[in-house]
Amino acid sequence: MIEKNGDSIPHVLSVAGSDSGAGAGIQADLKACAARGVYCSTVITAVTAQNTLGVQGVHDVPEDFVAQQLKSVLSDMQVDVVKTGVLPSIRVVKVLLQSLAEFPVRAALVVDPVMVSTSGDVLAGSSILSSFREELFPMADIVTPNIKEASALLGGIHLETVADMCNAAKLLHALGPRKVLKVERLRVILQVIGEAWDVFQNVLVKGGDLPDSLDAVDIFFNGERFYELRLSRIKTRNTHGTGCTLASCIAAELAKGSPMLTSVKVAKRYVETALEYSKEILIGNGSQRPFDHSLRLKSGFHRKEVFNPSDLFLYAVTDSGMNKKWGRSMVDAVGAAIQGGATIVQLREKDAETQDFLETAKACLAVCRSYGVPLLINDRIDVALASDADGVHVGQSDMPASAARTLLGPEKIIGVSCKTIEQAQQAWISGADYIGSGGVYSTNTKANNPTIGLDGLKTVCLASKLPVVAIGGINASNAGSVMKMEVPNLKGVAVVSALFDRENVLTETKKLHDLLMEHHHRKSNEIHARQLSGK
Structure with missing residues (x-):
């Protein structure tokens, strides 16, 4: 953890792409962690030119420079949780795993398998799917695909009901939670945290795009039990970056030491609150607009959000x-x-x-x-x-x-x-x-x-x-x-x-x-x- 005047500050490292419109990606991760009172460092894997209309261009950061960024942060700062977003190539996945083997994090790895933007633009090709399934997921503590990503990861199966989402969560969990966890990494983690390690990978299938659903329904599966998490569906165009934000909030709560299910519930409620507050904010001319993470942009809003x-x-x-x-x-x-x-x-x-x-x-x-x-x-x-x-x-x-x-x-x-x-x-x-x-x-x-x-x-x-x-x-x-x-x-x-x-x-x-x-x-x-x- 980062030391400041002797106090340990929870620290999340986001490994993701940059969004020039600042609604998703690294920018959303930074804002979400700041809103949750957690420090966030970054490793940028891709740079996009995008706005509320869509993605106009994508430039992948060279793998050796991704590796250099990872080493810079992990060799100097004690990171509690790593959260991933866009990982544009198999080689970048391997670079990340090599870095985590060399510099283990304290608490968790949160994997948000971003492949397509909210506007439908491809950010990572299908070639990355096998690398996600075979190398990254087994190392993760939680994976957070939406229904489109879950479908792609599982070979294109149809997800149209809550029952389908439960089945997808179970299949994703079966890909091998921690089966490839190296003995040395486990030893180091146990030494650092001083307690037994939870061997279950957790899966959160996000149902924001579930057809014909009046609620925002997510399915959380911890290998033993399914949890159906429902909140009101907020009717708004200002939804760009909700997936990145949810995963970052989960990472932030885990960095604070909260249990996994609690972290997921708090993150889901945070996103709902931000969407409700931001539903009429006008930023950009497109159909996929960002929302306000800090609940401060809207004029006339007098509630005191930050505890003093x-x-x-x-x-x-x-x-x-x-x-x-x-x-x-x-x-x-x-x-x-x-x-x-x-x-x-x-x-x-x-x-x-x-x-x-x-x-x-x-x-x-x-x-x-x-x-x-x-x-x-x-x-x-x-x-x-x-x-x-x-x-x-x-x-x-x-x-x-x-x-x-x-x-x-x-x-x-x-x-x-x-x-x-x-x-x-x-x-x-x-x-x-x-x-x-x-x-x-x-x-x-x-x-x-x-x-x-x-x-x-x-x-x-x-x-x-x-x-x-x-x-x-x-x-x-x-x-x-x-x-x-x-x-x-x-x-x-x-x-x-x-x-x-x-x-x-x-x-x-x-x-x-x-x-x-x-x-x-x-x-x-x-x-x-x-x-x-x-x-």
């Missing part, structure tokens, strides 16, 4: 019982907390009927959006989806973060309550954005829960690859002690009673916010002074 860890600074967790005690509505309480300086709000409602909770969530969301403050829903993913809240916070006994990510998609915020190192590490693997660690101190809202104290909080923070907010019994008298700890990923404190079990939420929130800001400035000055002194 600094939002955890003053994390307000509501309590309906406390608000009733003081005779105020949840909406009024949320508005007062935000005006006082709350930087993120978690809506917690344990007793209300679902319909009432949903209406409250929508009303609170309107307030939060007007101030640009994220609103999360505690536990209830159904309410988060129905209200279009910015995300959810789940506990250890709730729906796993990986399942929540599959349902909510890549643009929503997911937080997980963690008390232990193991829970914190699992939250990162499962695709969470942050963790809430505690209870640091005892609390009236969860009186029977054991506390972890400041030492336990520090232990979890040091083990976590995610930003952390401290939770449990925190108030104006002890928040300073929490934030004094020298752990850079501790970003803030989550507070319940100290805000909402008070007569004036605005005053109490402002008081706590000012205290935290005073501590933040003092800490920044101390760090600056140490830097100047060279200590």
Whole structure:
């Protein structure tokens, strides 16, 4: 992995062709990985002249220069996942396999067997098919053909139904998952990752072109079980590069350490979200237009897509019982907390009927959006989806973060309550954005829960690859002690009673916010002074 200030950054290497229109190929891979928070390096195998009308020209990069690019990247950088796109010749396939034998990657090889562009232009000839089947596929951890590519790879069989796709996935898997995996490469991989290696190759047959289907149906097969993955089919011309993007997203999630099926589901939901958002964007005059990977080009789109860890600074967790005690509505309480300086709000409602909770969530969301403050829903993913809240916070006994990510998609915020190192590490693997660690101190809202104290909080923070907010019994008298700890990923404190079990939420929130800001400035000055002194 790439080292930056001591942190390991997930790294995908894309070996593919360049698209001058930037909708597919290397350009799509770069944008998709960036959107998923993963570094992407590139090896270009072909250069195309293309736009939304089609491919006007293809120039294959000489094999020796492909080899030189591979050596440059793999000899210097620790790559977690290699993702392939257009491999225009048998010799390029051999060059890639030789490079991977010399410089093994940490996690996986994702093969997207691109042979024809979205517009129907041939990018790799039929002569490459045998090389794919006999040499590349057996080394892959997952192959991701669409139905046209799957048909070509299997000798032209017709794929017109979901049952046909299942049969194709099984036949592709039977081509020999890892049968040619060299013993030495296996030894090196096991040594690097320190665990048993999954011997199953995985196959994802993409059904975007499946005739007469109202849904976008993909079939995932891991050698033991078929999974039928369905999402709504988005009606749009802006579909250029969806295959490249899906494969790159899978690679990105695998580079983060996510399981294979989770990676596939997250990638599929990401593509659906991007297509829905981009369906009316106008780029080019042709029928195969690109879509927006970053969800930022469309004017008037105000949702906050990228989670900012600094939002955890003053994390307000509501309590309906406390608000009733003081005779105020949840909406009024949320508005007062935000005006006082709350930087993120978690809506917690344990007793209300679902319909009432949903209406409250929508009303609170309107307030939060007007101030640009994220609103999360505690536990209830159904309410988060129905209200279009910015995300959810789940506990250890709730729906796993990986399942929540599959349902909510890549643009929503997911937080997980963690008390232990193991829970914190699992939250990162499962695709969470942050963790809430505690209870640091005892609390009236969860009186029977054991506390972890400041030492336990520090232990979890040091083990976590995610930003952390401290939770449990925190108030104006002890928040300073929490934030004094020298752990850079501790970003803030989550507070319940100290805000909402008070007569004036605005005053109490402002008081706590000012205290935290005073501590933040003092800490920044101390760090600056140490830097100047060279200590």
